[in-house]
Amino acid sequence: MKVKLQGVRYRLPNFSLGPIDMDVEPGKIYVVMGKNGSGKSTTLKLIHGDIRPSEGTVLVDGVDASKIGFIQLAKKIAFVWQEIYNPLSFTVKDVMNVSGYSRDADEDDIFKALSVLGIERFIDRDFNLLSGGEKRLVTIAAALYQDSEIIIMDEPTNFLDIDNQILVYNLIRDLRNSGKTLILTLHDIDAIHNISDYVLILKDGMEVAKGPTRETLNVQNLRKAFNVPFYTYDTVNGKSFVGAMK
Amino acid sequence: MRYVWISLLLIILVFAVVFSAFIGSVRISPIKILEIYGSQIPFISTYIPHNFTSVQYEIIEQLREPEILGGLVVGASLGIGGAAVQSIFRNPITEPYIIGLSSGASLGAVMTIVLGLSFLGFYTMQVSAFAFALLAVFIVYFFALRGGKAHPTYLLLTGVAMSFFISAIVALLLFSNINLQGEAFFWLLGSLEDITWTLLYPVALVVIITSLVIYSLYRELDAMQMGDHHARSVGVNVERTKKLAIFMVALGVSASVSISGLIGFVGLVMPHLSRILFGGSNKYVIPTSGLLGAIFLICADDIARGLVTGVVIPIGIITGIVGAPFFLYFMRKLTGGRYEG
Numbered sequence: 001m002k003v004k005l006q007g008v009r010y011r012l013p014n015f016s017l018g019p020i021d022m023d024v025e026p027g028k029i030y031v032v033m034g035k036n037g038s039g040k041s042t043t044l045k046l047i048h049g050d051i052r053p054s055e056g057t058v059l060v061d062g063v064d065a066s067k068i069g070f071i072q073l074a075k076k077i078a079f080v081w082q083e084i085y086n087p088l089s090f091t092v093k094d095v096m097n098v099s100g101y102s103r104d105a106d107e108d109d110i111f112k113a114l115s116v117l118g119i120e121r122f123i124d125r126d127f128n129l130l131s132g133g134e135k136r137l138v139t140i141a142a143a144l145y146q147d148s149e150i151i152i153m154d155e156p157t158n159f160l161d162i163d164n165q166i167l168v169y170n171l172i173r174d175l176r177n178s179g180k181t182l183i184l185t186l187h188d189i190d191a192i193h194n195i196s197d198y199v200l201i202l203k204d205g206m207e208v209a210k211g212p213t214r215e216t217l218n219v220q221n222l223r224k225a226f227n228v229p230f231y232t233y234d235t236v237n238g239k240s241f242v243g244a245m246k
Numbered sequence: 247m248r249y250v251w252i253s254l255l256l257i258i259l260v261f262a263v264v265f266s267a268f269i270g271s272v273r274i275s276p277i278k279i280l281e282i283y284g285s286q287i288p289f290i291s292t293y294i295p296h297n298f299t300s301v302q303y304e305i306i307e308q309l310r311e312p313e314i315l316g317g318l319v320v321g322a323s324l325g326i327g328g329a330a331v332q333s334i335f336r337n338p339i340t341e342p343y344i345i346g347l348s349s350g351a352s353l354g355a356v357m358t359i360v361l362g363l364s365f366l367g368f369y370t371m372q373v374s375a376f377a378f379a380l381l382a383v384f385i386v387y388f389f390a391l392r393g394g395k396a397h398p399t400y401l402l403l404t405g406v407a408m409s410f411f412i413s414a415i416v417a418l419l420l421f422s423n424i425n426l427q428g429e430a431f432f433w434l435l436g437s438l439e440d441i442t443w444t445l446l447y448p449v450a451l452v453v454i455i456t457s458l459v460i461y462s463l464y465r466e467l468d469a470m471q472m473g474d475h476h477a478r479s480v481g482v483n484v485e486r487t488k489k490l491a492i493f494m495v496a497l498g499v500s501a502s503v504s505i506s507g508l509i510g511f512v513g514l515v516m517p518h519l520s521r522i523l524f525g526g527s528n529k530y531v532i533p534t535s536g537l538l539g540a541i542f543l544i545c546a547d548d549i550a551r552g553l554v555t556g557v558v559i560p561i562g563i564i565t566g567i568v569g570a571p572f573f574l575y576f577m578r579k580l581t582g583g584r585y586e587g
Binding site: 045070073077081084085090091094095100102146 | 332333336337338465466468469471473475476477478479480481482521525527
């Protein structure tokens, strides 16, 4: 499944994003990166059709995203939000069931999705009583359970400890290898360098650079986006990026 | 296990309905009341002894039965409406009245009292309360729209503002007609006493239909409890669900309130009690809030009728005084931090 952003702009009274042009090909990992407030999450919401562009179009398999029915869109695209909560009361199973709205609910599939993240023991626990990191894992499992072709994740490793960050990065790679498309926002530049195929770098709502990660993620573009000098060094995992401190 | 508890609630409801007729200012022995029940059941009635008088039959059939079943219908609609509204607003302190229902209904009722309207005869007040309640909800909904979407916060704030505004008009009407305050006062605190079969039948039909529609939306309401954005991302047509659910709540609760007056507490608290007992999914919360609301209101009405001989206390007083401490106890004992987020 392909997604195409054509001259997409989004305007608010005190913020403007775009124009953004982007082609999302199947089976790849895309990362949208930039400073806080640069428009990363807004870009994800535009791709997902949660908000409509002020100008331009978002095409999902050649069809305007705003013309696709809600259930059809949910089958194509799942979204892992930065933070979700339920002000009333839900178990983890209830949260998972919500993500099964567009498909026939299957308890085995819920269990499998939780098992991928090693949290099947949480199934009957109260979602509100989980830690931030545990909630994050549940929301990722819920997106797996939704079983869409594209998974959008807004800062999926927020609140996670190191081992769970690695678990999620490996999962993202596995999903890509199984044919899923992933569109992410991330702040960890080394992780972006290691896992993504393409990057879109934003600053104040404008594109700074975009393209294959190996070519686009360099100290020049990072300096433009973050106003901080960067340098690189080689590690056992490959290239590593560090922002220079005074 | 859940289904065992739900079955238990159903049994309690049946007992509450059956035994509530034993309470009233005219003493009728329980055996005679059971005989009267039996005489109303086709095929069985011929085998039941008829040791009751026609007056006793009239009291049970014409006064107590519609009042008790009225309690069932009104309580169920308030409980179900409360569960739906709390999911739509994602707010544990909301109830059906928050969307302008109560103030609209009270304006409709008080207007007929103060202005002496009687264009629909005996039903004028009920129809007026129903129409004004619906009208108030529509005004709230359309004022809350922003770019074709009714965000829960705008809905909530508009509902609160509209309620204050309409309540001020109600107060002005009552202030200017001080000798009619007694009649209006009784309506504003709620009572099941004046419910008749002719009032109850259409209201029961509306409540049954709206409750079934609301229940059919339980998956959508579950998703909306996680936020409109999330609900949309899993495939829910949020705006359509919101419109339909609010309309159904408005229709069902307006119909109920039109025959009972304003009864607080039930719509706010029963969904919480249900969540504590049966978990958070609306698959269970909606029907059990209805069951709990019905049981609670029938029992509250028993107290209202039976506490002081010859006096019917407004039921709104009982629901608050009896219900609040009971609920506070449950909240303290059972929530286990689940609302702490």
